[in-house]
Amino acid sequence: MLNKSIVEDVIIAALSIGGDFAEVFVEDKINTRLTLLSGRVEKSVSGRDYGVGIRIFSGNNSAYAYTNDSCKENLIKVAKETAITLKNSNCNTTLNLMKSDIKNNSTILIFPSSVEKSKKVQLMKRAYNAAKSYDEVISQVTVNYLDHEQNVLIANSEGLFVEDKRVRTRLSINSIASKNKEMQTGFSGSGAYMGFEFYDTIDIEDYAKESARQAKTMINAELCPSGKMPVIITNGYGGTIFHEACGHGLEATFIAKGSSVFCDKLGKKIAPDIVTAVDDGTIPNAWGSLNVDDEGTKTKRNILIENGILKGYLVDKLNGRRMNMKSTGSSRRESYKFPPTSRMNNTFITNGDSTFEEIISNTEYGLFAKGIGGGSVEPSTGDFNFGVTEGYIVKNGKIDRPVRGAMLIGKGCDILKEIDMVGNDLEHGQGICGSMSGAVPTNLGQPTIRVKSMTVGGRKEDK
Numbered sequence: 056m057l058n059k060s061i062v063e064d065v066i067i068a069a070l071s072i073g074g075d076f077a078e079v080f081v082e083d084k085i086n087t088r089l090t091l092l093s094g095r096v097e098k099s100v101s102g103r104d105y106g107v108g109i110r111i112f113s114g115n116n117s118a119y120a121y122t123n124d125s126c127k128e129n130l131i132k133v134a135k136e137t138a139i140t141l142k143n144s145n146c147n148t149t150l151n152l153m154k155s156d157i158k159n160n161s162t163i164l165i166f167p168s169s170v171e172k173s174k175k176v177q178l179m180k181r182a183y184n185a186a187k188s189y190d191e192v193i194s195q196v197t198v199n200y201l202d203h204e205q206n207v208l209i210a211n212s213e214g215l216f217v218e219d220k221r222v223r224t225r226l227s228i229n230s231i232a233s234k235n236k237e238m239q240t241g242f243s244g245s246g247a248y249m250g251f252e253f254y255d256t257i258d259i260e261d262y263a264k265e266s267a268r269q270a271k272t273m274i275n276a277e278l279c280p281s282g283k284m285p286v287i288i289t290n291g292y293g294g295t296i297f298h299e300a301c302g303h304g305l306e307a308t309f310i311a312k313g314s315s316v317f318c319d320k321l322g323k324k325i326a327p328d329i330v331t332a333v334d335d336g337t338i339p340n341a342w343g344s345l346n347v348d349d350e351g352t353k354t355k356r357n358i359l360i361e362n363g364i365l366k367g368y369l370v371d372k373l374n375g376r377r378m379n380m381k382s383t384g385s386s387r388r389e390s391y392k393f394p395p396t397s398r399m400n401n402t403f404i405t406n407g408d409s410t411f412e413e414i415i416s417n418t419e420y421g422l423f424a425k426g427i428g429g430g431s432v433e434p435s436t437g438d439f440n441f442g443v444t445e446g447y448i449v450k451n452g453k454i455d456r457p458v459r460g461a462m463l464i465g466k467g468c469d470i471l472k473e474i475d476m477v478g479n480d481l482e483h484g485q486g487i488c489g490s491m492s493g494a495v496p497t498n499l500g501q502p503t504i505r506v507k508s509m510t511v512g513g514r515k516e517d518k
């Protein structure tokens with residue numbers, strides 16, 4: 056990528072005008088994105104992104120710039136122009152970059168760049184055929200495929216010099232069911248920090264059929280009633296609510312600004328004893344895992360909530376300065392075009408003691424949210440609303456009937472306190488999380504949980 060001596064010269068140039076910390080981030084990334092619509096390849100995008108980002112700190116302030124021109128003269132020029140914006144006096148710098156060996160948590164067997172695009176399309180067609188043939192009510196199926204190989208070099212004025220290779224692949228299926236001029240959708244898919252061998256570990260036809268099943272179920276469902284009621288939230292993608300309504304509020308990005316409901320709550324009770332939540336960037340081959348974060352810090356298992364007590368935040372270098380806390384290996388960015396900040400990796404509520412059957416049987420009346428879709432969240436307050444893509448009314452301890460059109464409405468810190476049952480069926484879903492440092496792959500997960508009282512927005516009164 057870049058010669059160590061060039062990187063050293065760039066860092067020295069960055070600090071020659073002022074600043075007390077400088078960082079260089081080099082990225083070389085190969086991407087493939089494919090979309091199959093109605094059985095035909097609708098979109099095929101392959102490319103290579105290369106660039107260098109330079110970041111400088113002065114106290115609690117920072118400046119960032121990036122460039123595609125990696126010649127030494129240009130990088131030194133960019134570094135000095137960036138440093139000028141901090142308006143500090145000159146400082147003398149001696150630098151000795153020491154290359155670090157990092158532990159590779161995820162084995163890659165088949166690099167996606169070595170696989171012909173036709174083979175990737177064949178995989179997509181298998182998924183399409185399985186979903187489209189599921190039932191005549193399925194009117195349209197879209198299959199999306201992506202993979203990338205990202206090589207990074209991260210160095211800074213503290214002597215860090217580390218290189219890493221990240222490989223990910225993902226496939227998702229969206230099915231549409233049509234009936235009486237109405238449409239309902241179903242979604243399924245999976246991804247991993249793996250090469251093309253990932254598709255030997257899953258049954259892609261099963262995922263496709265699941266997508267079609269959801270759509271068919273919802274097109275035949277009645278409208279959901281509204282009101283306050285117990286809500287049972289599915290495992291896996293049900294973790295979307297914790298991720299969005301609580302997880303972002305635990306990022307130093309918001310904590311350092313005092314704009315999170317979880318500010319000044321360390322060591323305090325914020326949930327029942329049965330709730331423990333973790334962000335773990337070290338899980339082998341998990342979609343959101345990294346060997347090192349985008350500041351070169353080794354990732355780790357961070358306990359956020361333990362037995363209901365708030366134990367920690369997700370911290371990056373700059374906000375760590377502002378908070379007087381060390382980095383937790385949680386700094387991420389979409390690409391060299393973004394300065395990094397604190398973000399989640401694989402965030403989940405850990406297993407409890409209840410079975411799914413026990414949670415259902417102990418619910419006299421409520422909503423089972425088996426599928427969670429899009430919504431909106433205000434990180435500073437935790438206020439959220441999320442669509443339920445697949446829902447069921449629970450009556451007399453049994454799943455009674457499917458319903459559609461439900462919205463879950465609440466505030467993250469309040470919902471945490473209302474969790475009264477946690478299942479033992481932890482699963483993870485794969486998502487793309489957007490924030491100020493761009494879009495990054497994240498796992499979100501949980502076992503089945505029950506919230507004893509939650510506002511459900513619906514479109515009819517229950518009978």
